[in-house]
Structures are given as C-alpha cells and as structure tokens.
Amino acid sequence: MCHGSVGLVARALEAVGIPTVSVFVRAFRHTAVQLQVPRVLVTPHLMGRTIGPVGDHVRQRQVVEAALRLLVEAAQPATIQGFVPS
Amino acid sequence: MMTFGEFRRSFYYGDHADMQFKYLARMSDEVAADTMAALLQQLGAAFDTGDLEAVRRVAVEAQVRAYSPPEPPEVEVDGAPFAPLAGDLADRRLTLISAGGVFCVDDDPMGPDGPTQQESLSLIKEFLRGAPTLSRIPVDTPAQRLTARHPGYDARTAQRDVATVFPLAHLRSLAAEGRVRLATEHYAFTGATSHVRLRKDVAPRWAEHMAAREVDAAFLVAT
Structure with a gap:
C-alpha cells in the first residue's frame, strides 16, 4: 500500500518536471514495475526499515548515497536497481 | 479453540x-x-x-x-514519466518525502490528541478511505523532535530511530560536505491511504506545491 502511494507521488512529481528517486524494500519490488516508478532503489531490508536497521547509521548512509547516485545516473524511465551492501 | x-x-x-x-x-x-x-x-x-x-x-x-505476486508483475499504468536531473546534484534543491507517517512532535497531523501507534491500527479502514495529510518538516529539525504513527507498519521502529524511514540527518551530513543542497522544507505522510484520492487530486496538488517552492529533485521513502 505505502509503496504504491510513493509510486503515485513520484509519478506526479516527475509529471511537473521534478526528478525523483524512491527507496523500496524487496517485498514490494513488483509495485515499482506495476506503477513504472521512475527510479527505484530496492533494499534488502524489513518493511518499516527501508533505509536500514535501527541504529545502523553506516548502512543507512550507504543506502542514501546509493539512492542519490541512482538519481544522478539513471538514464531511462522505470529504472529499478538493487542495493548491494558494501 | x-x-x-x-x-x-x-x-x-x-x-x-x-x-x-x-x-x-x-x-x-x-x-x-x-x-x-x-x-x-x-x-x-x-x-x-x-x-x-x-x-x-x-x-x-x-x-x-x-x-510478491505469483507471476511476473505487469504494468498497470499508462506511460512512465521521467524528468532528467539537470545539472549537478550539489546545486539542486533536494527535498525528502517519506510515506512513513513521520511528523514533528508538536505538529500532529491528526491534532494534539491524535491516536497512538497502537490506537491507529483500529483506524486502518478510515485511513484507507481518506486523503493523506502532508506534514511539513523544516530542514533543521532534530531527530528528537520527530515521531511517527502509521497503521500499516510498526512505526515504533521509526520512533526508535526515525532515520529508518526519514533519513534527513544523513542528508544534512551530505549537505554539510557540499555533496547535496537541501530544500528548506521536507515532507512526510501516511502511505496507507486512498490511492484514488492520491492519484486524482492529492499527489498532483503536492507536486504543484513543491514546484512552486522551487524544489528541483525529490528523495522518496516507501514503508
């Protein structure tokens, strides 16, 4: 449900010219396909911990940086990329 | 039994x-x-x-x-909007938008007597029928002044560490390093909401609001 909501907001923003990157968890990767969400980073985390586990600031920062790279580098619509922990 | x-x-x-x-x-x-x-x-x-x-x-x-659906997912929408990022990210105003039901502790979108996380679970049908409220969160808001409530995931996680769904502090660190530029206002809403209202009315209105505030790019977090 929430992933679909984010997809709809991302599409609306892109429609007025604002580029977006969205972070999803794996369990809802399919929603990114169904809604053709512009740029999606998919993390291997539990629902409700999309950016990373509680207190794991290193992982959280890695996810934020990976999402920003995707925002810059994605060259086509509906680009879905899996987050690979370093 | x-x-x-x-x-x-x-x-x-x-x-x-x-x-x-x-x-x-x-x-x-x-x-x-x-x-x-x-x-x-x-x-x-x-x-x-x-x-x-x-x-x-x-x-x-x-x-x-x-x-996950049993079969490969099929596209359910027309078109795939895509706005290229113009210029250097460090020069663009980036805003954070989370669907994790985050809000400032003194600005509950459901009023000063809004439900607790546990109480919100009994309101799930009302959330799914209603239109979401956009909580506005100033860029310098410390994590201690943020909380979360959401009837679709266990928001006690975000209450323990809001960065799990609202990584504003990490973005501030990157801004301090000159790697991104942040908008003055960031946002959150409760993603358990009416998709019909969101698609037809609310999301386009939010998009116009952010465009008017000269937001150049958005970082969204689903929960």
Missing part, C-alpha cells in the same frame, strides 16, 4: 495484530508453519550467538514470499 489458520490470520488486525508479522495472514497454513518454525529455530540459535542477522534474513525472505 483457535485453529492455526485463525491464529496466523489474527496477526492481520486481529487479536494478535502485529504489523511486523501481518504477512502470516497471506500465507497458507503450511508455509506459515514453516516460516514460524524457521524464525524460532534461528531465534534459538541467536540466544547463544547473539547474532540476529539470520533471524532477520528469514523474516525478509518470508515478507518477499508473502507479498
């Missing part, structure tokens, strides 16, 4: 309502039993090792199995 089927379904807004394990209701009895046995087995090992990573992996795989 409660059957096993009734037990696993009770995690979905029932007597054992638990947003961390509500996916058990989507499984067959057999798959739910295997999942619970695997979780308990790894939990037992964690008593000795102190390492919860294996428990976490079992839970993630169970969520993926429960929510």
Whole structure:
C-alpha cells in the first residue's frame, strides 16, 4: 500500500518536471514495475526499515548515497536497481 | 479453540495484530508453519550467538514470499514519466518525502490528541478511505523532535530511530560536505491511504506545491 502511494507521488512529481528517486524494500519490488516508478532503489531490508536497521547509521548512509547516485545516473524511465551492501 | 489458520490470520488486525508479522495472514497454513518454525529455530540459535542477522534474513525472505505476486508483475499504468536531473546534484534543491507517517512532535497531523501507534491500527479502514495529510518538516529539525504513527507498519521502529524511514540527518551530513543542497522544507505522510484520492487530486496538488517552492529533485521513502 505505502509503496504504491510513493509510486503515485513520484509519478506526479516527475509529471511537473521534478526528478525523483524512491527507496523500496524487496517485498514490494513488483509495485515499482506495476506503477513504472521512475527510479527505484530496492533494499534488502524489513518493511518499516527501508533505509536500514535501527541504529545502523553506516548502512543507512550507504543506502542514501546509493539512492542519490541512482538519481544522478539513471538514464531511462522505470529504472529499478538493487542495493548491494558494501 | 483457535485453529492455526485463525491464529496466523489474527496477526492481520486481529487479536494478535502485529504489523511486523501481518504477512502470516497471506500465507497458507503450511508455509506459515514453516516460516514460524524457521524464525524460532534461528531465534534459538541467536540466544547463544547473539547474532540476529539470520533471524532477520528469514523474516525478509518470508515478507518477499508473502507479498510478491505469483507471476511476473505487469504494468498497470499508462506511460512512465521521467524528468532528467539537470545539472549537478550539489546545486539542486533536494527535498525528502517519506510515506512513513513521520511528523514533528508538536505538529500532529491528526491534532494534539491524535491516536497512538497502537490506537491507529483500529483506524486502518478510515485511513484507507481518506486523503493523506502532508506534514511539513523544516530542514533543521532534530531527530528528537520527530515521531511517527502509521497503521500499516510498526512505526515504533521509526520512533526508535526515525532515520529508518526519514533519513534527513544523513542528508544534512551530505549537505554539510557540499555533496547535496537541501530544500528548506521536507515532507512526510501516511502511505496507507486512498490511492484514488492520491492519484486524482492529492499527489498532483503536492507536486504543484513543491514546484512552486522551487524544489528541483525529490528523495522518496516507501514503508
């Protein structure tokens, strides 16, 4: 449900010219396909911990940086990329 | 006497309502039993090792199995809007938008007597019928002034560490290093909401608001 909501907001923003990157968890990767969400980073985390586990600031920062790279580098619509922990 | 089927379904807004394990209701009895046995087995090992990573992996795989469609997903919309990022990210005003129900502790979108996280679970149908409210969060808001409530996931996680769904502090660090430029205002809403209202009215209105505030790019977080 929430992933679909984010997809709809991302599409609306892109429609007025604002580029977006969205972070999803794996369990809802399919929603990114169904809604053709512009740029999606998919993390291997539990629902409700999309950016990373509680207190794991290193992982959280890695996810934020990976999402920003995707925002810059994605060259086509509906680009879905899996987050690979370093 | 409660059957096993009734037990696993009770995690979905029932007597054992638990947003961390509500996916058990989507499984067959057999798959739910295997999942619970695997979780308990790894939990037992964690008593000795102190390492919860294996428990976490079992839970993630169970969520993926429960929510993923049996067939490859098909596109359900027309078109794929795509606005290229113009220029250097360090020169563009970036805003954060989370669907995790985050808000400032003194600005509850449901009023000063808004429901607690636990109370919100009983309101799930009202949330899903209604239109979401956009909470505005100034860029310099410290994490201690933020909280979260959401009837679709266990927002106690975000109450413990809001960066799990609203990484504003990490973005501020990157801004301090000159790697990004942040907008003055950031946003959150409760993603458990009416998709019809969101698509037809609310999301386009939010987009116009952000465009008017000269937002150049957006970082969205689903929960």
